[in-house]
Amino acid sequence: MPLYEYSCHACGSAFERRLSFSNRLQAQACPKCDETETELLMSAPARPGVTAGGQAASVCPSTGQSCGCPMPGMN
Ligand SMILES: [Zn+2]
Numbered sequence: 001m002p003l004y005e006y007s008c009h010a011c012g013s014a015f016e017r018r019l020s021f022s023n024r025l026q027a028q029a030c031p032k033c034d035e036t037e038t039e040l041l042m043s044a045p046a047r048p049g050v051t052a053g054g055q056a057a058s059v060c061p062s063t064g065q066s067c068g069c070p071m072p073g074m075n
Helices: none
Strands: 003-008 014-018 038-041
Touching: none
Parallel strands: none
Antiparallel strands: 003 014, 003 038
């Protein structure tokens, strides 16, 4: 399953959750403060050396588009 990054509005911390695509918009409890006022961060993670050459158009197998989530098997 893809890894999604969330930001907590209550305490400002960021955390990651491995969720199915359909569950990614559900509220995720913050591991630090246990609040559920969390926001899914859609920005692609910074990958030095990948974005500049135009070879970053890799398509996510989960969403069918370039969503920036880590590809399965790339870890
Ligand atoms: Zn929090």
